[in-house]
Amino acid sequence: MRKILYLSIIAVIVGCTKEIDFEYNEMTPLVVIEGQVTNEGTRVVVTQTRSVYDREKSRCLPGAVVTVSTSDVTTPIPYDATAGCYRSPLVGEPGLSYHLRVELDGKTYESTSTMPSPSKVLSALFFWQSVIDERLLVYELWATDPEPSERNYYWYRVDRLTHHPHFDGKDMSEAYRWGAFDDRGNPPGLVYRDVMCMSERMADEDEEENWKRILYEGDSLTCQLMNIDQGVHEYLTSLRAGQGGGANPKTNISGGCQGYFAAMSIAHADTIVYRHDEVREFEDFADYWKQWSGTK
Numbered sequence: 093m094r095k096i097l098y099l100s101i102i103a104v105i106v107g108c109t110k111e112i113d114f115e116y117n118e119m120t121p122l123v124v125i126e127g128q129v130t131n132e133g134t135r136v137v138v139t140q141t142r143s144v145y146d147r148e149k150s151r152c153l154p155g156a157v158v159t160v161s162t163s164d165v166t167t168p169i170p171y172d173a174t175a176g177c178y179r180s181p182l183v184g185e186p187g188l189s190y191h192l193r194v195e196l197d198g199k200t201y202e203s204t205s206t207m208p209s210p211s212k213v214l215s216a217l218f219f220w221q222s223v224i225d226e227r228l229l230v231y232e233l234w235a236t237d238p239e240p241s242e243r244n245y246y247w248y249r250v251d252r253l254t255h256h257p258h259f260d261g262k263d264m265s266e267a268y269r270w271g272a273f274d275d276r277g278n279p280p281g282l283v284y285r286d287v288m289c290m291s292e293r294m295a296d297e298d299e300e301e302n303w304k305r306i307l308y309e310g311d312s313l314t315c316q317l318m319n320i321d322q323g324v325h326e327y328l329t330s331l332r333a334g335q336g337g338g339a340n341p342k343t344n345i346s347g348g349c350q351g352y353f354a355a356m357s358i359a360h361a362d363t364i365v366y367r368h369d370e371v372r373e374f375e376d377f378a379d380y381w382k383q384w385s386g387t388k
Contacts (some may be wrong), residue, residue, distance in 0.1 A: 268289075317359045
């Protein structure tokens with residue numbers, strides 16, 4: 093099963109590219125809301141969709157009235173001009189449902205999300221996986237599944253810090269990989285995720301079009317694993333499916349906007365640094381994986 097998955101990934105990592113010209117239709121801008129209530133605080137960003145020809149970075153729109161409510165408490169979420177978002181120290185509690193309400197320009201947008209129990213990250217590591225004539229660098233994350241008897245949903249985000257000369261030798265932090273999944277097919281009480289980073293050949297060729305995908309010596313990766321509810325999972329999977337095809341994702345916010353609202357628990361993996369000669373082969377981890385009930 094694992095090698096079948098890697099075979100499908102090879103085409104993405106080392107496949108050919110072709111330039112295609114598209115003619116885009118201009119549309120009336122839509123409000124986009126990205127809201128989170130977490131164990132680390134509350135943050136809401138309100139923007140608008142932009143023309144594909146507009147290269148300016150979106151900025152949060154001030155002037156909205158934003159609140160987050162439970163069954164008995166309503167908390168205003170004020171606009172923070174310095175942070176460029178609406179934010180509050182309000183910390184979410186697992187098991188509670190949170191209701192987001194955003195009023196802007198005479199319209200109201202609403203959503204409800206329930207905060208799941210948190211996971212605990214157990215390990216994060218690199219290994220090389222050989223498939224046919226390719227050698228793939230894999231970042232693997234293991235964590236606890238807090239409710240093994242229930243279907244649980246996850247969102248991971250891997251960030252990279254690099255100071256490679258390709259990027260003017262300055263420290264640059266950026267989102268590197270992300271995805272959403274559920275706990276089907278995982279060992280009881282555990283979840284893992286293999287994140288494909290690059291092929292060794294891609295790194296050796298070092299073509300400019302792949303600079304943001306290649307890990308360079310000394311680059312470091314950090315990962316957030318977020319426990320989310322089903323509605324947020326559906327939004328993220330539809331967002332991934334629609335990338336490149338122009339389809340809008342399935343929002344969980346009413347009122348005619350795009351975006352999502354998530355009450356979620358966040359766990360962090362330890363930072364790991366990429367050193368080519370220190371990365372071991374997949375086969376070297378047989379004893380390590382036996383602690384996960386020999387499921388690999």
